[in-house]
Amino acid sequence: MLKHHLWLFIGLFAAAPIIAQSQLDAKIFGDIKARHIGPSIMSGRVACLDGVNKKQSILYVGTAGGGVWKTLDFGVTYKAVFDKHNQSIGAISIDQAHPDTIWAGTGESWTRNSVSVGDGIYKSTDGGDNWKKMGLDKTERISKIIINPNNPNTVYAAAPGALWSDSEDRGLYKTTDGGSTWNKILYINPQTGISDIAIDPSNPDIMYAAAWEFRRKAYAFNSGGKNGGIYKSTDGGATWKKLSNGIPAGNLGRIGLAVSPADANVVYATIESKETAMYRSNDKGETWTKTGTHNYIIERPFYFTKLIADPKDPNRIYRAGLNMLVSTDGGKSFTPFRGGAHGDYHDVWINPNNTDNIVVATDGGVYVSYDRGSNFAQHRNLPVGQFYHVACDNEENYNVYGGLQDNGSWMGPSRTLTGSIENRNWTTVGWGDGFWVVPDPADNNFVYSESQGGELQRYNKKTKTAKSIKPLEMAGQPRYRYNWNSPIGTSPTNINKLYYAAQYLFVSYNKGDSWEKISPDLTTNDPVKQKQEDSGGLTSDNSSAENHCTIYSISESPLNEKVIWVGTDDGNVQLTKDAGKTWNNVVKNIKDLPAFSWVSSIDASRYSEGTAYVTFDNHTQGDMNAYVYKTTDYGVTWTRLGGNSIKGYCHVVKEDLQNKNLLFVGSEFGLFLTLDGGANWAQLDHNNNIPNVAVRDIAIHPKTNDLALATHGRGIMIVDDITPIRELTQEILNSKFHAFAIKPYFYPEFGFDAISFGDDEAGFINPRSGFVFTYYLPKKHMGGDFYVDVLDEQNKKMCSKIASKRKGINMLEIDLQIKAPKMPTGPSAAYAGYYGAPLKAGNYKLKVVKDADTTYVPFSIINNPNSEYTAADKESRHALMMKIYKQCNDFTYSINSHDDVKAKLKALEKEFASNEKVKKMLSEYASKLDAQRNLVVDSKEGMITDGNKYLRDKLSNLYIQVVSYQGKPSATQFEKSEAFAKDIKDNETAYAAIDSKYMTALNKELKAAGKPELTVMTRAAFDELK
Amino acid sequence: MKKHLILIFSLFLTFQSLAGYAAGVDEVITKYVNALGGIDKIKAVKNEKMVISVDxxxxxxxxxMYRKRPGSIRSETSVQGKTSVQVFNGTQGWSLDPFSGRETVEAMTEDEIKEVKMEADIDGELIDFAKKGYKVTDEGEEDVDGSMAHKLKLVTDKNDVVYFFIDKDTGLLVKQVNKYKNEDGSESEGTMMFSNFKNIEGRMYAFEMEVSQSYQGQVYKTPVKVVSVEVNKEMGDDLFQKPEVKK
Incomplete structure (x- = not known):
């Protein structure tokens, strides 16, 4: 709602932080919270979903990297319900007999190159509010969960298992006690997992399971093997037989299964083989017939295998794919959906009560159709985009840039001048899968972005055109090998320099129109790892996702442009000190690092030329450990940082721009930081509004000190102004209370938007715009007063706020305003009575009272340096605002004091019930007061009033007008206020005349009767009233 | 605003130990009751009057706010010289809303009755919870503002849920989350944080609260300060009758 306040804290500490040698307590970061800014316009990959059959408004959505989301209202709104747990979801299953019980299997099973890893199976018994892990920790990925409809304590979980290594934890698991214990009831071998299961709805002991042999390496993928096939059990999984009658011979790949709920004899299977096709059995799997060979069925079986049988029609079957295929003739022919949804379908939920109503899961989020896929509406409120990278420009209200899995490249504002950051604020700047998106430091009209395999382009914001600027090999040169996610690098020393890389490092000084190759092949150039044409296994799949022996990371030293670090996907760390003339592979000096570990990021230090930080990601060799290293001598020696304190394989390390001991690391499971150069680490987790989501990239904004995170599943997050983190020292951590210095504050100048959206339009919050007082508490304050007063230079209290009391960093927002003027009662609200008057520019201090201790913290309010209004404008506005403020109070005093008189008259009526003379006086007096009041205050019932008729409304409106605009008020507004002075005076005069006429005479009667005389409330008494 | 203000009543909680429940639940609530001052002090309260200011x-x-055993509650909120009133007499409830252009008295909806009934419970939901048809389970521990707290889950006979967070060190209620299932199928949620505990006549009261409400992804926090608490002063039943519109 409000513009970012640009909080900056003065007093950067000279002393280097010294933190005790123990695990860093994450609670010290207290109120440091990430702000999720979406976007949700393109959403992100959804792996699975399930709806409540008896109440179709409730749907659970399992996302590839953003956890579980729940809607209670058909998708109008969603809520993330899995933030404390692993964010990669492979399966969701609702116990339809007890729909508050939901199972979630972690580890997506659509095994693309960027897929995450899970950590077991979870169960909620309260509609997703709370989840408990129920085991299967090592399965890595779970593709389907089936709950026995007759006994919900019996649950089956299919685990394809580890993608990057052998594993004995894959297979089919069964629990009969609600998840307390599990038995692996079907296991083939360490290479072959169970990719799908289906259960006979008429007899849950009859089950079908698909075995899948698969393996991904950094440079190749294989689907299929001799152990693949379909297994059947008729005794609840105790015994199994491999089906063969009609099943193709030879190696089999991924198989999708479905039993028709309408006819349990009918079983469908899409079987990857040399001739991938749809198969159907009409006798519970005993015999099979190949029914369909639609071209689309052969598409990427590892990514699209899901089969969903219509609940009512045994001949209607859906098969997920690049497009969703539907067959209405029992699997013989297929038609793609005609509706306009994002491609890459992974799952479908069919409303059992209205099978025209389907909800689909795609790489672009969730879509709903009410006509079986002919037309779709997107749920544009699921911010689960999978960003690979993030960058920021230097504009005021800077923009963030990033590319996403299958959703192109985008830019959007870090804040808006209106209510919130919305879908409409985001702009595409590139297509395909997006990765690095970098604004041109020399000209912010240009943006560099890419799509997979090195398709680099330069986007022009003004014309919205894009020019391909990919470096191309010339005749006689080796083919350029570009990574799926090729690095675009800018130079910290030269804003006109641009880097890009294949197996060579390129540099351009003309915005990519030409490139100079400044390195030899910096990779291992291992031919064994360059056979991507053969990748895929049974089904060829060469999307560039497996491109290998390429450069993946680039970092130029901020201290010396000739010092450039390059990391490759096959494990080399190359360093040049002479701008590329000579290169040295220094990875050999890292003694304890597994060979060929992918160099996921390098960050050359801004404090020492020989210092650099490197993250290695070795998960493609089945190693999920964190490898973060530091060198201070140009790679001659290395120190490992973090170790087991950092969870999961790492994508990025970033050195802070101002505190050399502050480092950030993004891993597959979240954001980690150290305050002491790497000895001790803490995770900023869900308590800091950062789920255990993959943090793929980090950018620190040099002006705002914001930390922008590219998450692979929850969009972009921003931790606004990390200055308090930078300033944390052991001295502060040991203190009973520490107030961080406050930089001069200025009011944000924001606009408005008169558009009304529905609740389905996701809005993401802007930064705090108000004044924030930041302080540190070593522990939660449980008892005793703790509040903050704002004092002016004369020590007069302007306003007050109850202090927040949490352990660690507290960020207390205080409205810098005096309370709203008092307004007379009327049938409708006078809005001036709700708007305080902002304090004017000047020097102030906070009086912090904590138990018996009082601390004073000075601060100042300054005029917004970016404002279009001059200081004189603002002084003029403040003067008029306070003039009207006083006029409101003056007017209200005359009204309220006579309301008080009237109340007293009413009370006297009873006392003088038998005195006709006095009764008449009382009645006439009250009547005159009413008449006068009704001249200036509306007295008619109704909420809608003419704001220009009565003085009360006119005063209120003028006050609001002046409060709402920080510039110089209009001449008309000044004139109007002048005119009010007379109106107010006239009103006072009229009241005085009435008082004069009646009060003296009445008081004589009261005195005679021994009653206290009637008086008008004093102004002092009025001012005392709240 | 009304719902959140009236929810604040719920901080007066106590417990009578009951056999047959998980040891964790008993232990935690006993700890909490002791922290408040003990069951006798709590049961001695016949009525309460609390004045709060909401920033x-x-x-x-x-x-x-007024509460009186066995289950009456009244709250009066004044703004710009007008006063809104919510009253519940144990069976019926009314709201007087003077801010909508016409002063009217409306009967509370079923959802409102459900909520206000719980808020009128002078002992709080946890005391005699089984007799009230509630179920309480121990949900382990959770961090609340940097300190660990026992988490108890109470499920009402209407399937509404209240989470109580009892500070591990002090035994005091530091956070409460109410989740109501509304008649229209929607759900509403309110969170309250409690702090600045003071001893009033042998019993601990939170003198500061923070009421949080989420709307379209944003959390709005309202600080609440207790100005005064009176216990067992004269409080007539007429306070809890249907309010009248004053002309």
């Missing part, structure tokens, strides 16, 4: 930025609201 809503430009304006501060003053609210006076």
């Amino acid at each position: 809503a930025g430009g304006v501060t609201y003053t609210q006076t």
